Amino acid sequence: MSMARFSPFELVLLNSRSQVDTATLLLLAWVLVNRQHVSEGQRRRRLAQVTAQFRHGHELGPVMSIAHHQDLQAIQLAAEILRKECSQERSLSVLHQSITVATDDGDLSLANHYILRFLADLLNVTPTTLSTLFYELTGRPLTSPEDPSRHAYWQRHNPDYFNQKAREAAAEQQARDEAAQQADEKHQQRKQKKQRKQQEKQRQQEEAQARQAHARQERERQRQRDDQSRREQAQREQARQDRSRYERAQGERRQWQRTAPPPDRTTRALAVLGLPPGASRSDVRLAYRRMAQLHHPDRFFTESEHQVALASARFQRIKNAYDYLMQTY
Incomplete structure (x- = not known):
């Protein structure tokens, strides 16, 4: 069969190990290319971080190219794949990831205002659910986008x-x-x-x-430097405490390994979020928000690639534990 009959995105799907992951990848790339004041390198790194656990098995370049060309037929096809193959929970997860990459810098571009609503409609997510999810992730209400015709x-x-x-x-x-x-x-x-x-x-x-404005700017810069220094110190202290808790937990696990039965998956997931067995669903949600704010990879954006990779892996463990508990409770 002639390959010319297939669109670029269809060719990517044919070579994908997981069409669902490839479809999700295109939708997230579409959101990223509509971010403002972000370089292409930053977009690719952010997409690689968010989709590190995907099983698509192909390069990100072709997908980013399709997203840059605003190929609505490919985007429609990706959404149809997700709507057909994924559960409502997976659709909400895709929308969760889309909101995250659209608001990393705190601002939501006009294009992404409409894209998020478009994705919610394609994935059969109601506007009320979209607004609730946006508020839970950003702490801000999803306001109506500005009207360019005014x-x-x-x-x-x-x-x-x-x-x-x-x-x-x-x-x-x-x-x-x-x-x-x-x-x-x-x-x-x-x-x-x-x-x-x-x-x-x-x-x-x-x-x-x-002169007064310059003096105020200098004071503000000094304050920001001091705040940055305190945050870095707090992060180092938190990392040290995490390592200490991990080492103690490892020691206790080795000590009790011979006699204590292995914890089940729910207990391990609660431990990742720092919760004791029997914690409520509300406790899980609050713990996840606290842990996500503390360990989100974007907090380590200025650190080395190794530190960013560690933060991404740690955040993914937190996210996996939260998703499992939300499905179990």
Whole structure:
């Protein structure tokens, strides 16, 4: 059969070990290419982190290329695969990952506003569920996206046009003022002298304000450096405590290994979240949020690749434990 009959995404699916994972990969890549102020390298690294456990077995490059071309037929096909092959829980997991990669930097682009709603509709997730999931993951409500057809949107996002209009109006006003000033030369001279004094005073005030602003910026930068130092110290202390707890747990497990029966999967999952046996579903959810905020890989974005990899693996264990407990309870 001629390969020319297949689209690029269909060819990727034919070579995939898991079409469900490949379909999820394309939807996440589509969200990432619509992130603002993110380089291509950062997009690829973030996609590799999120899909580290996927079993697709092919390179990310072709999928990123399809996402960059905004191939809606391929995106529709990917969504149809997920809707047909995945359960409601898997669809919610895909939407969970989409919200995560769309809001890593705290901002949700206008394009991703619509993409998240589009994905929710394709995956049969209600708008109420989407809003609830968005709030749980970001701590912020999912507001309605801005309307590009409104005048206020372009006034906010393209201020150059409105500034030019303001400058033209100011120029016209200045021309009228000069025409009036020419009628009385003596009055014009006095006015110019007064204006020079005012300008000098204003310049001095602006210089003083600039010095004050610079001093505030320096204080803010110093505060940020201090905060960063404290966060890094807290992270190191947390890592040290985690290692200590792990070593103690290892020692206790070796000590009790001969007599104590091995813990079941539920007990191990609760231990990953730092919870005792018998914890409630609410306890599991609260523990997951706390652990996810503390160990999310993005907190280690400025660290070495090794540290980022360790953080990703640790976060994945936390995520797997949470998913299992949510399915079990």
